[in-house]
Amino acid sequence: MAVNKQIRLRAIPSGIPKLDDFSFVDAEIPVIQEGEFLGKTIYLALDPYVRVTMTGRHFFNQEIVGDIPRGSTISKVVQSKHSDYKENDLVVMESGMQSYAVSDGTGVVRAITGSAPITTALGILGMPGFTAYSALMGPACLNSGDKIIVSAASGAVGSMVGQIASIKGAIAIGIAGSEEKCEWVVSDAKMKSCLNRKTQNLDELIGKALPNGADIFFDNTGGDIQKLILSKHIAINSRIILSGLVSQYNSDTPPLGPNLGNICKQRATIFGFVVFDFEHMREAFLSDALQWYDQGLLSYKEDIIKGIENTPQHFIHLMKGDNFGKTIVQFDDL
Numbered sequence: 026m027a028v029n030k031q032i033r034l035r036a037i038p039s040g041i042p043k044l045d046d047f048s049f050v051d052a053e054i055p056v057i058q059e060g061e062f063l064g065k066t067i068y069l070a071l072d073p074y075v076r077v078t079m080t081g082r083h084f085f086n087q088e089i090v091g092d093i094p095r096g097s098t099i100s101k102v103v104q105s106k107h108s109d110y111k112e113n114d115l116v117v118m119e120s121g122m123q124s125y126a127v128s129d130g131t132g133v134v135r136a137i138t139g140s141a142p143i144t145t146a147l148g149i150l151g152m153p154g155f156t157a158y159s160a161l162m163g164p165a166c167l168n169s170g171d172k173i174i175v176s177a178a179s180g181a182v183g184s185m186v187g188q189i190a191s192i193k194g195a196i197a198i199g200i201a202g203s204e205e206k207c208e209w210v211v212s213d214a215k216m217k218s219c220l221n222r223k224t225q226n227l228d229e230l231i232g233k234a235l236p237n238g239a240d241i242f243f244d245n246t247g248g249d250i251q252k253l254i255l256s257k258h259i260a261i262n263s264r265i266i267l268s269g270l271v272s273q274y275n276s277d278t279p280p281l282g283p284n285l286g287n288i289c290k291q292r293a294t295i296f297g298f299v300v301f302d303f304e305h306m307r308e309a310f311l312s313d314a315l316q317w318y319d320q321g322l323l324s325y326k327e328d329i330i331k332g333i334e335n336t337p338q339h340f341i342h343l344m345k346g347d348n349f350g351k352t353i354v355q356f357d358d359l
């Protein structure tokens with residue numbers, strides 16, 4: 026008989042999560058009520074922010090021991106008493122790390138990827154891609170000719186930032202954590218150059234590439250990269266998108282704040298960005314991104330593993346920064 030396989034928090038991780046922080050539970054498959062549907066997880070997205078929900082530093086509820094960690098999924102509707110969803114529909118929903126979940130439709134979107142593989146609904150054509158699009162076209166006020174610098178440039182968010190920038194006539198420079206990633210960022214994601222944060226002198230190279238500073242700094246990591254760029258490499262009237270702080274997600278306590286003197290000197294604007302506030306731009310995003318994909322303008326990397334039992338290991342891989350591309354677990358065949 027089918028069971029609902031779940032991953033639960035056995036302990037709140039300290040530092041980089043460990044396998045022992047997670048346990049596996051076989052639960053009953055939930056029963057749906059009128060107005061609900063049952064989704065079976067096909068693909069689970071692993072997103073860096075989930076780590077901070079475990080320490081209560083995210084606006085989502087703090088996870089406690091015994092909870093199922095969060096996670097967006099591509100799910101197949103297997104039972105429905107909801108007027109908008111029927112059996113076999115593919116949706117993106119917040120099921121968490123488990124093989125079945127019930128939804129009343131709140132926050133659910135259809136998995137629409139046109140000619141692109143369905144998994145892109147969790148990556149460049151899903152929440153991460155939408156983050157890049159809505160931040161650039163919204164608060165970053167992207168202009169043709171802008172010079173952009175983006176950290177975690179080979180990831181789902183970062184790679185879309187660079188590609189959208191190029192499509193719109195801006196010039197993007199990426200920062201990534203390996204030679205292999207940097208090569209891909211230039212050859213496939215078509216950024217002008219890419220700096221290796223682990224082996225290169227970022228200060229010197231950013232100074233050479235952007236002598237007048239970046240018009241847009243898309244900050245996906247925080248930490249030393251943020252300190253360096255904010256203090257020395259932003260242009261006058263620059264826009265800074267605080268997208269993510271992955272460099273501190275594994276720390277038990279957040280670091281002390283930066284010295285923001287240069288923000289004032291450069292009349293820069295810092296925007297604390299949350300993709301969920303930009304739902305009004307989703308239709309424009311999908312329409313543009315599907316067209317760009319069909320025109321061969323979008324590349325992406327995925328880091329997919331098969332089997333629910335590999336979820337904790339793959340999450341640890343992501344939180345060590347060892348992933349290359351959108352990190353996904355395949356639970357089942359379509």
Ligand SMILES: NC(=O)c1ccc[n+]([C@@H]2O[C@H](COP(=O)([O-])OP(=O)(O)OC[C@H]3O[C@@H](n4cnc5c(N)ncnc54)[C@H](OP(=O)(O)O)[C@@H]3O)[C@@H](O)[C@H]2O)c1
Nearest residue numbers: 177180181182201202245268269270271272298299300346
């Ligand atoms: N604001 C929003 O609404 C929103 C929405 C979605 C995502 N985000 C944020 O966007 C960022 C990227 O997300 P993603 O899903 O596209 O992930 P991702 O880039 O696929 O994976 C995270 C990457 O961060 C880099 N990294 C890890 N540890 C680091 C450290 N200590 N210092 C510097 N870099 C480190 C690694 O890349 P390298 O080794 O190549 O540097 C790693 O591959 C995350 O911070 C996420 O929280 C924000």
